[in-house]
Amino acid sequence: MTATTEPRPVQTGAGDPEPSTSFVAATRLVAEREIKSFLRMKGFWIGLGVIVVGLFASAILPTVFGGGQPSVAAVGTQVAGALEGSALEVREVDDLAVAQDLVRSEEVEAAVVPDDSGESATGVRVVALSAPPTDIMAELGTTPPVDLLEAADVSQGERQLVIMVFSLIFVIFAMGGSAIAQSTVTEKQTRIVEILVATVPVRALLSGKIVGHTLLTIGQVIVLAVAAPIALSIGGHEALLTVVVPALGWFVPFLCLGFVLLASIWAVAGSLVSRQEDLSSSMGLVMMLVMGPYFAVLFFSDNAAVMTALSYIPFSAAIAMPVRMFAGEAQVWEALLSLGVLAASVVLIMLLASRIYSGSLLQTGGKVALKNAWSQAS
Amino acid sequence: MLTVSTISRSFGEHRVLDDVSFEVKPGRMTGFLGANGSGKTTTMRIILGVLAANGGTVTWHGKPVTQPVRQRFGYMPEERGLYPKMKVGEQIAWFGQLHGLPAERAKSNAEHLLEQLELGERAGDKLEDLSLGNQQRAQVAAALVHDPALLILDEPFSGLDPIAVDTVLRVLRERAASGVPVLFSSHQLALVERLCDDLVILSGGRIAASGGREELRTRYGTVRYELVVDSDTGWLRDVPGVRVVSMDGPRAVFELAGDNGARTDQQVLRAALERGEVRGFTPVAPSLEEIFKEAI
Numbered sequence: 001m002t003a004t005t006e007p008r009p010v011q012t013g014a015g016d017p018e019p020s021t022s023f024v025a026a027t028r029l030v031a032e033r034e035i036k037s038f039l040r041m042k043g044f045w046i047g048l049g050v051i052v053v054g055l056f057a058s059a060i061l062p063t064v065f066g067g068g069q070p071s072v073a074a075v076g077t078q079v080a081g082a083l084e085g086s087a088l089e090v091r092e093v094d095d096l097a098v099a100q101d102l103v104r105s106e107e108v109e110a111a112v113v114p115d116d117s118g119e120s121a122t123g124v125r126v127v128a129l130s131a132p133p134t135d136i137m138a139e140l141g142t143t144p145p146v147d148l149l150e151a152a153d154v155s156q157g158e159r160q161l162v163i164m165v166f167s168l169i170f171v172i173f174a175m176g177g178s179a180i181a182q183s184t185v186t187e188k189q190t191r192i193v194e195i196l197v198a199t200v201p202v203r204a205l206l207s208g209k210i211v212g213h214t215l216l217t218i219g220q221v222i223v224l225a226v227a228a229p230i231a232l233s234i235g236g237h238e239a240l241l242t243v244v245v246p247a248l249g250w251f252v253p254f255l256c257l258g259f260v261l262l263a264s265i266w267a268v269a270g271s272l273v274s275r276q277e278d279l280s281s282s283m284g285l286v287m288m289l290v291m292g293p294y295f296a297v298l299f300f301s302d303n304a305a306v307m308t309a310l311s312y313i314p315f316s317a318a319i320a321m322p323v324r325m326f327a328g329e330a331q332v333w334e335a336l337l338s339l340g341v342l343a344a345s346v347v348l349i350m351l352l353a354s355r356i357y358s359g360s361l362l363q364t365g366g367k368v369a370l371k372n373a374w375s376q377a378s
Numbered sequence: 379m380l381t382v383s384t385i386s387r388s389f390g391e392h393r394v395l396d397d398v399s400f401e402v403k404p405g406r407m408t409g410f411l412g413a414n415g416s417g418k419t420t421t422m423r424i425i426l427g428v429l430a431a432n433g434g435t436v437t438w439h440g441k442p443v444t445q446p447v448r449q450r451f452g453y454m455p456e457e458r459g460l461y462p463k464m465k466v467g468e469q470i471a472w473f474g475q476l477h478g479l480p481a482e483r484a485k486s487n488a489e490h491l492l493e494q495l496e497l498g499e500r501a502g503d504k505l506e507d508l509s510l511g512n513q514q515r516a517q518v519a520a521a522l523v524h525d526p527a528l529l530i531l532d533e534p535f536s537g538l539d540p541i542a543v544d545t546v547l548r549v550l551r552e553r554a555a556s557g558v559p560v561l562f563s564s565h566q567l568a569l570v571e572r573l574c575d576d577l578v579i580l581s582g583g584r585i586a587a588s589g590g591r592e593e594l595r596t597r598y599g600t601v602r603y604e605l606v607v608d609s610d611t612g613w614l615r616d617v618p619g620v621r622v623v624s625m626d627g628p629r630a631v632f633e634l635a636g637d638n639g640a641r642t643d644q645q646v647l648r649a650a651l652e653r654g655e656v657r658g659f660t661p662v663a664p665s666l667e668e669i670f671k672e673a674i
Binding site for chain 1: 428451463476477521
């Protein structure tokens with residue numbers, strides 16, 4: 001480093017055991033840098049904080065502000081009269097059918113109906129949608145027998161909520177992949193890329209970025225996977241919790257693989273342009289690959305055939321399959337098969353992406369055509 | 379030693395480099411000269427593997443330059459840039475590691491180098507908070523941090539103030555003195571003249587001249603003489619074999635025609651002494667600018 005340094009490798013020639021960076025070491029260094037620079041950004045922590053707070057809010061707030069007193073439908077004046085004075089909002093109805101409709105449409109949490117079979121000590125039984133309403137039961141004193149209208153473990157409303165939360169989280173992370181595009185363009189725009197390419201293999205740059213951002217995403221997903229059950233149990237959704245936890249087990253691997261699939265495409269989107277200002281033009285397609293499946297799953301969540309198809313298509317599988325697993329509509333082997341399809345597409349897309357990335361990384365000025373980038377690499 | 383042999387490169391129909399060969403020798407500063415668009419940057423990018431040559435080879439100690447070999451080169455590209463939001467010291471150390479240094483050594487090298495480049499106090503600042511001149515110094519540090527076996531610097535002095543030029547120059551000289559071959563391009567001919575041991579002059583994608591600085595001087599530049607006497611120098615115009623370049627009363631600059639210059643200069647001196655006192659008689663070496671103009 002100074003004039004007094006030992007003789008430099010000039011005298012020793014090529015091929016001697018000088019320190020050198022292997023592919024793996026280079027990938028690690030690039031990944032480390034990406035992660036460090038992200039962890040230092042305020043925006044990163046704010047974003048994660050907003051998601052966690054949102055999760056807790058959506059789980060807890062409905063319970064807190066859920067219309068005050070729980071509402072019940074009471075069949076007949078006798079039952080209605082008995083319920084007076086309790087902390088329940090009582091709607092008196094004429095017969096059982098009307099009461100059941102109200103429960104199904106979730107206008108009331110449960111119905112209290114007269115019971116003369118002798119099964120009930122208090123002479124009433126409770127009709128609820130999918131889970132025994134613990135708060136109402138507590139008001140009734142002696143626990144009455146409960147009839148559930150739907151065999152499903154989760155109510156329609158809860159199901160929709162979970163699907164929305166799953167897809168929303170996926171979209172948030174998938175769009176977060178645009179950071180890879182950003183970081184690639186930064187390197188192109190500042191021309192650091194020349195030093196990088198002269199130093200380490202281009203593929204190590206690409207894999208380092210993907211590894212770094214995937215680790216960041218996995219870290220955040222783990223935070224959410226831990227936070228979600230806590231939020232649900234604080235919010236009193238124990239019944240929901242028992243079905244969400246196994247679904248989370250599927251959601252996490254699907255989300256991670258889905259992220260890697262998109263990550264390499266984000267990197268290509270970044271490598272095709274030379275300036276931040278032009279980034280939006282190449283990011284459009286990737287955004288479609290993220291938002292398309294999101295809306296498809298939201299719109300078709302009730303359509304079993306479409307959902308089955310979506311759960312095998314690589315880009316939508318990451319949302320559709322965990323949702324099907326959650327709804328109890330898919331077998332374990334289906335999830336594994338879909339995971340396999342997803343993994344295979346990850347490998348294929350990464351191979352294609354690394355070629356295009358190599359071909360376009362050093363081309364500056366204007367937008368690089370895909371065809372051009374492809375042939376440049378050969 | 380870096381050997382570039384017969385490399386060529388075309389962009390579309392346009393041939394940018396044509397049969398370019400030269401050497402960069404250990405311990406010597408080699409100046410790389412040429413007009414804009416003459417192919418200097420293209421040549422450097424080919425040496426660094428950033429660009430592929432259409433033909434020809436680049437070898438390091440007789441072996442082809444591959445990725446592990448190239449990793450030990452230090453490169454300062456023409457278009458500068460480091461990570462704007464990364465701290466300077468951390469960034470330089472990171473580049474050291476990327477070039478294969480263990481983390482500890484990368485860190486100590488970075489600290490030492492920033493100290494040498496008088497940037498030590500700014501090591502904890504983000505790069506984007508530095509002035510352009512200081513960013514340029516950081517760029518030099520990024521090229522040197524891993525104790526490179528070869529240095530390729532594209533216009534390392536552009537954008538530096540004279541003091542910074544001296545600082546960077548001192549650091550580069552140290553490297554060269556320790557045996558590292560240094561190839562650098564520059565538009566500032568006076569600077570190259572002061573700095574380089576060897577020259578490679580590129581013109582229109584071809585080598586116009588290459589060799590030691592003194593060798594090129596004698597080959598391309600005509601040696602001139604300056605004569606200072608007490609009286610008038612008008613008589614010089616009539617001496618056979620003398621071509622007067624400029625004349626101002628008692629002072630004249632002239633060239634000697636033909637290949638008998640070595641003998642004629644003494645004849646001119648004698649003639650001057652016969653006419654009166656001689657205050658000065660000095661051979662004037664041609665400037666690089668003249669060699670440059672002559673060669674291309």
